[in-house]
Amino acid sequence: NVVPKIEAITKDGNVQVQKVAGTNQVIFKTRTLTVEEREAFNTAMEENFNVADGRENVAMAGLSYGGKQTLDIGIAECLDLISYFGAFSFPFTGETIKTADEKFPDLKIKQLYIICGTADSAISGFRDAEANFKVWDKVEKFASEEYEGGTHDFPVWFRGFENLIP
Numbered sequence: 001n002v003v004p005k006i007e008a009i010t011k012d013g014n015v016q017v018q019k020v021a022g023t024n025q026v027i028f029k030t031r032t033l034t035v036e037e038r039e040a041f042n043t044a045m046e047e048n049f050n051v052a053d054g055r056e057n058v059a060m061a062g063l064s065y066g067g068k069q070t071l072d073i074g075i076a077e078c079l080d081l082i083s084y085f086g087a088f089s090f091p092f093t094g095e096t097i098k099t100a101d102e103k104f105p106d107l108k109i110k111q112l113y114i115i116c117g118t119a120d121s122a123i124s125g126f127r128d129a130e131a132n133f134k135v136w137d138k139v140e141k142f143a144s145e146e147y148e149g150g151t152h153d154f155p156v157w158f159r160g161f162e163n164l165i166p
Contacts (some may be wrong), residue, residue: 005044006030009037020161027161029066032073042081055079056110061086061164063157064122067114071096071129075109083110086164088157089122090114092129097136104138111141115160117150
């Protein structure tokens with residue numbers, strides 16, 4: 001079980017787990033990790049769960065503000081560790097691109113997938129992000145989706161996970 005490993009590393013006794021219905025995907029939620037915790041987590045996954053080493057084998061995704069953190073922390077701070085990203089119904093500022101270009105000039109994102117419901121209050125920021133990511137030369141494979149009638153809720157987010165991790 002991965003939860004005790006996360007709890008031991010983060011000292012967070014409130015790690016939340018959610019199974020994505022109809023899939024083999026599981027979502028874990030905890031606080032933001034320090035660099036040391038991040039390295040300990042990667043090591044624990046490799047040693048205990050047959051996770052392949054290297055950024056080409058690591059994905060990160062988040063929903064709502066977690067989607068913003070996926071962009072701001074995952075891409076802008078951890079691109080040396082992760083190469084697949086998903087952000088669902090997220091606020092967008094544009095700083096992610098600038099920071100990642102400065103910190104990781106030679107690294108590429110293998111895949112970036114974003115989704116937002118058309119009835120979500122985050123849709124205008126999503127459209128700004130979509131326009132920026134479409135032309136960003138750091139992304140090898142980009143896909144986006146507007147979920148017709150979708151709000152800031154799980155049907156949109158489940159669809160995002162299904163499309164990010166086929």
